[in-house]
Amino acid sequence: MHMRRPATLASLAAELGVSRTTVSNAYNRPDQLSPELRRRVLETARRLGYPGPDPVARSLRTRKAGAVGLLLTENLSYAFRDPAALGFLEGLALACEGAGQGLHLVPVNPEREDVAAVHRAGVDGFVVYSVPDDDPHLAAVLSRPVPTVVCDQPRVEGVDRVGIDDRAAMHELAERLIALGHRRVGVVCMRLARDRNDSFAGLERQQSAHFHVQRARLAGLADAFGTVGVAWTDVPVAERFDHSSACGAAAAAQLLDTDPELTALICTSDILALGALTEARRRGLRVPQDLTITGFDGIPEAERAGLTTVRQPVLEKGKAAGKLLLGAVDHGRPRQIVLQTELVTGSTAAPPRSAEERWFGP
């Protein structure tokens, strides 16, 4: 008997002459029926080609999808190439795996603002990773009646959060540079908003940046240098839309062309810093003797390059986000997890050469 439409619980039950509940129990609660009947049920299922209870129908009834949604927004390639994002992804995936939950990557078409995908995702909760705070997808996620965790984002009313203290971490790094004697510094930062800008970013753009992480890091720098009398308005900040080593190099070039007297380039990510290193090498500048370069993230590649940077626990961030979401025991009030960072003393930061040294040097 060839069935056009595949078998269902009901058709199986009819075939066996038992109730649907019993068939359901055969799959989900073996202790609720006799082993003999259960055997018959499963055997008949095999014979009829019944693939087991439909996951979607089950989800509807049980109100559990068994999956966590992940919103990345960024061009996906970014997430799969950036070691920091990858670490986060891995941590989150591990947490999900540990809890037997799937991880549902929500497709985001960067072209048109296809918020529909957020509404289509059958998930029990969302993790939102580093999207601009005015992103419509974020708004769509928040409109869904499921628990949400944001990461590397500003606090959202009533939503759990995982992150680091970007501002304090960058402040500490700046203090280190200040102690070394640097006063004339340039900054290379990642995109500050959704619109492309591959040049300098003025104070206003910095302060109204929609990417919380970048905004906080810049603020930390401004704080620290302000304390020692360096007017932040005088500090050039080169912004790059794409996050690549090549962009870091280009931004470094732009800064050094504009002001050759800079003694240090502070980059808001390791990827950018690695590019800056390349550019310095290209110009015959020795690091750290002629130029200090710092990064942020603490990715393995940076470690290999001996970069002075701030290490943040990316894997832990992902795990923490997962735990927060999955262990969501009716949390009385939204929680926040702030992970520790660590200043990594590499070999790319040293005292600046004084003007004399630079003039009479070798």
Place this chain on the structure above:
Amino acid sequence: MHMRRPATLASLAAELGVSRTTVSNAYNRPDQLSPELRRRVLETARRLGYPGPDPVARSLRTRKAGAVGLLLTENLSYAFRDPAALGFLEGLALACEGAGQGLHLVPVNPEREDVAAVHRAGVDGFVVYSVPDDDPHLAAVLSRPVPTVVCDQPRVEGVDRVGIDDRAAMHELAERLIALGHRRVGVVCMRLARDRNDSFAGLERQQSAHFHVQRARLAGLADAFGTVGVAWTDVPVAERFDHSSACGAAAAAQLLDTDPELTALICTSDILALGALTEARRRGLRVPQDLTITGFDGIPEAERAGLTTVRQPVLEKGKAAGKLLLGAVDHGRPRQIVLQTELVTGSTAAPPRSAEERWFGP
């Protein structure tokens, strides 16, 4: 009026005094109702806190989940650290994104054989990437009544497939080494089955390997060397369960300890080859003068190291898998896509030193 239970299409319709269909249309088919009524519906929805049609209920009714399942089986960390797997993942994600489909990573608990997660996933199809052919998760996927694409796997009856010709690619690489004069070679390969073996793998184990890719690559080598009279039973094959550079180094050490006369180490992945390079350096062996080392995959890191290897289009593999699955137009018969590979002439392969040279050499 505070509602304990969230609003539904039905309650919204009741509140408005219209039918559920009309509310549904307000969201899904705006042309089916007057703009004025639609406005009222959406406004009331906002007022009642109705978040829009429930994705799971919709999926049940429309029989579309809007997502593709991905089965990796391996410890997830592997997938996120291995550049080849990552490239595949990125390609697949891009294809999904392009089609507006989500990518659902199926959680696999490596400890207990938790096939249930496969049955719980609400997806429209599956991609299975490089799992052993006797994996119960694979069987579970095949039992689900949804289209499936396997990648880097042997052909499965009635299932689409994406892959490369591992056997031919390795055969070509072997011919290159043979042309260079190598006869005494050792092999470092990845895990051949689900049980851990961190030592030599005999012929039987090789031929009954459950990982298709490894089996095919070894077969390609055996073919080629057999042709020039090298008995494959004499060729030592060192297997490693974990896929890491450290394991590659350890395997290389084991081979060289056992037979110092080996002139070439053929590794079935770049990661392993990079480890072998490290081990050679540690022993003071010059590559390629004293020892030839080859890899497989063509990952960026290998390129940087100048490794002689086989490049396979990992990103394309992922994209192809996605297209095959998503463009699944009632395919008359299962299709197969075999992508091209390319032999990369690096700087880690050279003619072997003759025994004299080695004896009297510098």
Place this chain on the structure above:
DNA sequence: AATTGGTTCTGGACCGTTACGGTCAGGCAA
């Protein structure tokens, strides 16, 4: 004989939506 308790199985009520095939009113041409 009546009660108790346990196991095994049943029937019907949901879960929240969309597909399908209508109905109904009004406009317009013949």
Place this chain on the structure above:
DNA sequence: TTGCCTGACCGTAACGGTCCAGAACCAATT
């Protein structure tokens, strides 16, 4: 007037399960 068409909306029937409160049955106790 009649007939036909179109736009706007509606009612019902799925979609494929799980949950819950009991029923039927049987053995053991009171």
